[in-house]
Amino acid sequence: QQQVKQSPQSLIVQKGGISIINCAYENTAFDYFPWYQQFPGKGPALLIAIRPDVSEKKEGRFTISFNKSAKQFSLHIMDSQPGDSATYFCAATTTSGTYKYIFGTGTRLKVLA
Amino acid sequence: NAGVTQTPKFQVLKTGQSMTLQCAQDMNHNSMYWYRQDPGMGLRLIYYSASEGTTDKGEVPNGYNVSRLNKREFSLRLESAAPSQTSVYFCASSVDPGQVQETQYFGPGTRLLVL
Numbered sequence: 001q002q003q004v005k006q007s008p009q010s011l012i013v014q015k016g017g018i019s020i021i022n023c024a025y026e027n028t029a030f031d032y033f034p035w036y037q038q039f040p041g042k043g044p045a046l047l048i049a050i051r052p053d054v055s056e057k058k059e060g061r062f063t064i065s066f067n068k069s070a071k072q073f074s075l076h077i078m079d080s081q082p083g084d085s086a087t088y089f090c091a092a093t094t095t096s097g098t099y100k101y102i103f104g105t106g107t108r109l110k111v112l113a
Numbered sequence: 114n115a116g117v118t119q120t121p122k123f124q125v126l127k128t129g130q131s132m133t134l135q136c137a138q139d140m141n142h143n144s145m146y147w148y149r150q151d152p153g154m155g156l157r158l159i160y161y162s163a164s165e166g167t168t169d170k171g172e173v174p175n176g177y178n179v180s181r182l183n184k185r186e187f188s189l190r191l192e193s194a195a196p197s198q199t200s201v202y203f204c205a206s207s208v209d210p211g212q213v214q215e216t217q218y219f220g221p222g223t224r225l226l227v228l
Contacts, residue, residue, distance in 0.1 A: 009153070039184065043117070043203050044156070070226030080121060089155060095215060105155040 002027060004092050006104025013111050019077040021107045023090035026071065030092040034101075035064065035075050038087045047088070048075070080111045114139050117220035119204050125226045126194045133221050134189040136204030144207045145187035146171075146217065147179060149200040156203065162187055194227045201225070 005024045005101040013019045027075075034049035050057045050064040050073065057064045077084055090104040120135045138145065148171075149160040158171030162181040176198060178190045187206075191198060202222050205217040 006155070034216070036219075041221075043205075043221050045219065046216045049216075093215075100158055100161065101156075101217060103155060103156040 002102055004090060004102050004104045006090050006107060008107060009105070010108045011110070013080045013109065015082060015111055015113055017080050017081065019080045019109055019111070021075045021082070021088055021090070021109070022072065023074065023104050024072045025092050027092070028071070032093050032095050033064070033066065033073050033092050033108045036089045036091065038089065043091060082111045082113045085109055085111050116140065117204055117206055117218055119223050121223060123222070123224045125228065127228050128195060130194050131190065131192050132194065134202055135186070136188065136220060137186045138206040138218070139185065140206060140218065141184070142206035142218070143184070143209050145181065145189040146205040147177075147187070147189045148203045148205065149173065150203060150222075151200050159189065196227045199225060199227045
């Protein structure tokens, strides 16, 4: 019940295309869903996050879509660029005191120039 | 601000050796975390410290110990290293657990190879 399932494991997209990464969770107590971006040799960094009271959040070319009834959320990268090539992790947590993120297994994105 | 710093950056150990991974943050954060990252496994929480003076087990605590030395520093100790502990270790910190927009800030990682 604590798992967050992420797919695909890897993704290759042409420059200018749309990258889509999906995550699914089971624990209905989760109420905060961040996405982290990690470049090779670096630590993960927060990219964008959403709470379940909204169905979509957009920041620049990055959008999170959230489906509470299906317990799924996804990251869409519009107009994908070679600089977006990185590993992306979804995560979930409760903000009511457990202090723990549950991370997905990661998606390695490569954007071809 | 340096953010979250980790030392060493890379370490090679022999099976059975011990070592301590150091982590420090200069953001006055209350909570600190240790994760390990393995291919295909994502980030798994080893231990965390919600506030100075408290520590608690995460998902994969076996073979590790931690010390929250003060508000800034949180160390991870391997008492008797095993090849299964070969991994990349990340330290992270956050202002306060339970905040509406809680963000964890990660260090650059320590790459550990146990032979």
